[in-house]
Amino acid sequence: MSDTARGTSRRYGTRPTMKDVAARAGVGLKTVSRVVNGEPGVTPDTERRVQEAITALGFRRNDSARILRKGRTASIGLVLEDLADPFYGPLNRAVEEVARSHGALLINGSSAEDPAREQELVLALCARRVDGLVIIPAADDHRYLAPEIAAGIATVFVDRPAGRIDADVVLSDSFGGAQDAVAHLIAHGHRRIGFIGDQPRIHTAHERLRDYRTAMAAAGLPVDESWVSLGPTAPERVRSAATAMLAGPQPVTALFAGNNRVTVTAVRVLAGHPRPVALVGFDDFELADLVNPAITVVAQDAARLGRTAAKLLFRRLDGADDAPAGWRYPPG
Amino acid sequence: MSDTARGTSRRYGTRPTMKDVAARAGVGLKTVSRVVNGEPGVTPDTERRVQEAITALGFRRNDSARILRKGRTASIGLVLEDLADPFYGPLNRAVEEVARSHGALLINGSSAEDPAREQELVLALCARRVDGLVIIPAADDHRYLAPEIAAGIATVFVDRPAGRIDADVVLSDSFGGAQDAVAHLIAHGHRRIGFIGDQPRIHTAHERLRDYRTAMAAAGLPVDESWVSLGPTAPERVRSAATAMLAGPQPVTALFAGNNRVTVTAVRVLAGHPRPVALVGFDDFELADLVNPAITVVAQDAARLGRTAAKLLFRRLDGADDAPAGWRYPPG
DNA sequence: CCCGCGATTGACAACGTTGTCTAGGGGCTA
DNA sequence: TAGCCCCTAGACAACGTTGTCAATCGCGGG
Numbered sequence: 112m113s114d115t116a117r118g119t120s121r122r123y124g125t126r127p128t129m130k131d132v133a134a135r136a137g138v139g140l141k142t143v144s145r146v147v148n149g150e151p152g153v154t155p156d157t158e159r160r161v162q163e164a165i166t167a168l169g170f171r172r173n174d175s176a177r178i179l180r181k182g183r184t185a186s187i188g189l190v191l192e193d194l195a196d197p198f199y200g201p202l203n204r205a206v207e208e209v210a211r212s213h214g215a216l217l218i219n220g221s222s223a224e225d226p227a228r229e230q231e232l233v234l235a236l237c238a239r240r241v242d243g244l245v246i247i248p249a250a251d252d253h254r255y256l257a258p259e260i261a262a263g264i265a266t267v268f269v270d271r272p273a274g275r276i277d278a279d280v281v282l283s284d285s286f287g288g289a290q291d292a293v294a295h296l297i298a299h300g301h302r303r304i305g306f307i308g309d310q311p312r313i314h315t316a317h318e319r320l321r322d323y324r325t326a327m328a329a330a331g332l333p334v335d336e337s338w339v340s341l342g343p344t345a346p347e348r349v350r351s352a353a354t355a356m357l358a359g360p361q362p363v364t365a366l367f368a369g370n371n372r373v374t375v376t377a378v379r380v381l382a383g384h385p386r387p388v389a390l391v392g393f394d395d396f397e398l399a400d401l402v403n404p405a406i407t408v409v410a411q412d413a414a415r416l417g418r419t420a421a422k423l424l425f426r427r428l429d430g431a432d433d434a435p436a437g438w439r440y441p442p443g
Numbered sequence: 444m445s446d447t448a449r450g451t452s453r454r455y456g457t458r459p460t461m462k463d464v465a466a467r468a469g470v471g472l473k474t475v476s477r478v479v480n481g482e483p484g485v486t487p488d489t490e491r492r493v494q495e496a497i498t499a500l501g502f503r504r505n506d507s508a509r510i511l512r513k514g515r516t517a518s519i520g521l522v523l524e525d526l527a528d529p530f531y532g533p534l535n536r537a538v539e540e541v542a543r544s545h546g547a548l549l550i551n552g553s554s555a556e557d558p559a560r561e562q563e564l565v566l567a568l569c570a571r572r573v574d575g576l577v578i579i580p581a582a583d584d585h586r587y588l589a590p591e592i593a594a595g596i597a598t599v600f601v602d603r604p605a606g607r608i609d610a611d612v613v614l615s616d617s618f619g620g621a622q623d624a625v626a627h628l629i630a631h632g633h634r635r636i637g638f639i640g641d642q643p644r645i646h647t648a649h650e651r652l653r654d655y656r657t658a659m660a661a662a663g664l665p666v667d668e669s670w671v672s673l674g675p676t677a678p679e680r681v682r683s684a685a686t687a688m689l690a691g692p693q694p695v696t697a698l699f700a701g702n703n704r705v706t707v708t709a710v711r712v713l714a715g716h717p718r719p720v721a722l723v724g725f726d727d728f729e730l731a732d733l734v735n736p737a738i739t740v741v742a743q744d745a746a747r748l749g750r751t752a753a754k755l756l757f758r759r760l761d762g763a764d765d766a767p768a769g770w771r772y773p774p775g
Numbered sequence: 776c777c778c779g780c781g782a783t784t785g786a787c788a789a790c791g792t793t794g795t796c797t798a799g800g801g802g803c804t805a
Numbered sequence: 806t807a808g809c810c811c812c813t814a815g816a817c818a819a820c821g822t823t824g825t826c827a828a829t830c831g832c833g834g835g
Contacts, residue, residue, distance in 0.1 A: 126594045128790095129791070129792070130791080133815095138815085139816075140792090140815075141794090142813090142815070144792070145814090153813075154813070157814085169594070171569060172570055174570040174571045174792090175507065175511045175791080179507045180792050180820050195532040195533045197529045197729065200528070201527045203551075204525065211552075217550065218551070219539065220543075221539060234503070235548065236548075238503055238504055238506040258503075262501070379733070396730075397728065398710060398728075398730065401710060401711070401714055401734045402730050402733045402735070460820095462821080470784080470785085471784060473785055473823080473824090474783090485783075486783070505820090505821055505822070507821080507822090509821080509822055510790095511791065511821085512789075512824085514790075
């Protein structure tokens with residue numbers, strides 16, 4: 112089979128290239144490129160011939176080659192903990208919308224809260240030469256990213272700070288939120304307040320625990336260590352932690368849940384509990400105002416976090432090179 | 444600056460290539476390739492020298508070039524309606540997990556229920572030469588995909604069938620579910636049951652309306668056309684539809700909500716309604732069992748849909764070429 | 776001592792596109 | 806009518822990698 116015959120009788124899985132289009136239209140390769148990219152310098156008649164060949168062959172530009180040649184992939188990576196976590200849904204969408212408005216595609220991956228997996232994923236994205244990265248970090252050491260950032264991959268961290276590296280960070284002000292949450296419970300007369308949070312390795316968990324202690328101390332209330340539990344947000348762990356706090360001689364009368372995963376399980380436990388127990392949860396979730404028993408939530412505007420981070424990323428890609436900065440937002 | 448000096452004093456944004464590594468290690472280009480890819484035929488001593496050069500220069504393979512050369516991108520695309528919709532979270536994650544287990548990355552995009560945007564997005568993914576596509580279609584005509592599928596891009600449709608094209612489809616059996624839902628309400632003594640669904644253009648909306656009518660007819664109940672409302676799932680639209688059905692001389696005593704977006708708004712309307720009104724919603728959602736007023740949900744196993752679709756996709760990529768098939772799953 | 780063979784290594788082309796540069800043709804001006 | 810310039814068009818190299826193939830070396834056997 113001759114080269115120019117490829118367009119006429121194509122093998123399955125073989126696609127026509129600009130060369131095939133050029134041969135069929137009887138023009139040069141570069142002219143096809145010009146037509147495909149809408150570049151000027153092509154007469155209407157030539158353009159028509161090329162378009163006909165494109166349609167006849169079913170040609171579609173191979174962006175892999177284009178990317179190699181141009182050096183830009185027009186894609187960004189988003190690494191978060193779990194694509195199925197409803198907290199990240201709006202964030203994910205916000206990032207995608209900003210990417211889309213800049214003509215970029217979004218490559219998505221879950222770290223499953225595993226630092227090794229985060230690194231593997233991030234480096235795979237770097238090998239793909241994504242233009243930029245939005246990372247909700249699971250790891251606390253990101254020095255492995257330094258060469259990539261130096262090589263030009265813009266990087267923005269969201270929700271949790273970067274570890275041991277200088278980079279842009281967009282955080283929500285969980286400090287104020289956590290304080291308000293605990294203060295809210297204290298104002299309602301609670302004295303024995305439990306805190307159930309995420310794994311201590313995770314920055315926000317650490318931060319919220321600290322704020323819980325600060326708020327308790329500010330009200331002159333003691334904290335019994337049996338009222339504090341950090342760990343994975345798996346339902347079983349949260350359930351047993353909550354059950355333990357609700358039992359015993361000095362049971363808590365209120366709970367502060369460190370994130371939406373914890374809150375959901377806590378609601379379930381409290382729904383089956385004989386005494387009423389107050390609950391304040393970090394992170395809003397759908398219909399939070401209508402669940403029974405009633406709960407209070409500290410809303411975080413996840414969409415804004417994502418939008419801010421993505422916009423910052425594209426600002427960097429457009430050439431902004433001021434020093435990396437931290438951005439804090441109050442709870443939504 | 445000479446070519447070989449690139450590794451020594453790199454310009455910002457310029458990365459070392461295998462050529463640079465080869466020059467620094469004093470070996471040939473192909474030897475570097477062999478080391479990077481763990482191919483045999485390299486002495487330990489040579490390998491060590493190459494590894495040192497790689498580390499010293501901070502080399503990372505450029506997958507864009509690799510992709511161009513190999514013809515496979517090791518990535519798949521997932522197109523759905525809205526990344527922020529909690530129904531798609533578990534589906535998204537399931538697809539990602541299967542992709543990951545096959546060493547592929549996931550490119551994600553939202554169609555926003557707009558056929559034109561779906562097509563634009565899908566074709567952009569085809570231009571990137573993704574190995575395969577998982578699509579939750581917004582359009583009802585997918586003939587535009589035929590050339591791409593013929594060219595070898597494996598495609599699986601999920602949740603809704605493909606339009607005017609022969610392709611693999613994974614559906615949940617909404618038929619049984621919708622019938623059960625309406626039968627449930629009838630069994631509880633309801634006679635005037637309203638149905639609020641998604642836009643009629645959307646296959647599942649159409650299907651559930653049909654099943655609603657079937658179930659009503661099976662019980663010998665008439666359907667007043669004022670009890671039926673299809674349209675966008677925006678809260679305002681759903682709210683006004685529900686409010687209208689609950690007013691008037693013959694108000695409905697129960698509602699069947701066609702998907703999770705509708706259900707959420709319906710719950711809100713009913714929470715503010717003086718009379719108790721029963722509600723059955725399609726699609727499960729978190730804490731559905733604890734909202735007030737109480738509701739019943741027809742659960743769909745979105746994760747299973749996604750997992751099934753992705754596995755089917757990779758089976759195709761591994762060479763399976765039996766005729767496209769439809770797969771139906773009962774509600775989870 | 777020479778030949779052959781396996782192991783190691785590198786030169787070279789190719790993947791499909793875009794940037795650069797040059798050639799040719801036609802119209803306009805002096 | 807000669808000279809110039811602009812507009813269209815194509816030839817060619819390059820992006821960074823991998824597959825193919827040939828060359829070289831060391832070593833064992835005849």
